[in-house]
Amino acid sequence: MKAVFLRKHGPASWLIRLACWSQWSHVAIQADDFTVIHSTFWGRGVHRTRITELLREYSAHEWVDIAVPDESSAIAFLRGQLGRPYDWTALLGFVVRRDWAEPDRWFCSELLEAALLAGGLRRFRTDASRVTQQHQWMLAP
Secondary structure, X not given: OEEEEEEOOOHHHHHHHHHHOOOOOEEEEEOOOOEEEEEEOOOOEEEEEEHHHHHHHOOEEEEEEOOOOOHHHHHHHHHHHXXXXXXXXXXXXXXXXXXXXXXXXXXXXXXXXXXXXXXXXXXXXXXHHHOOHHHHHHOOO
């Protein structure tokens, strides 16, 4: 399975990178040859975007291959999350060190880890709502 780590030059991206101690502010998962599935907070939640459109929106990106035992189950899980809202409560809980994750809402790094778990790959002992882009990046091959 492929994930793409991204960043922009804007203040929101800078704040996310600062809070997560990361060079990346966003992560998306390739769903097919032309699209990614990801979660964004500006009114979109979990949605599908054309890869070319996503890459135009960000100033830097890097693709990472993640070996998942059952990639089709991971992608099916992601498709099942389309239309779900952004997980503001978990994001706020992350800042104040509380687990306020909602099972039907997602922020980007939480969505990636949940998809990997659905595909049979558990990479962290902690809940997906505590995982940042930096944690995921550090495990990249």
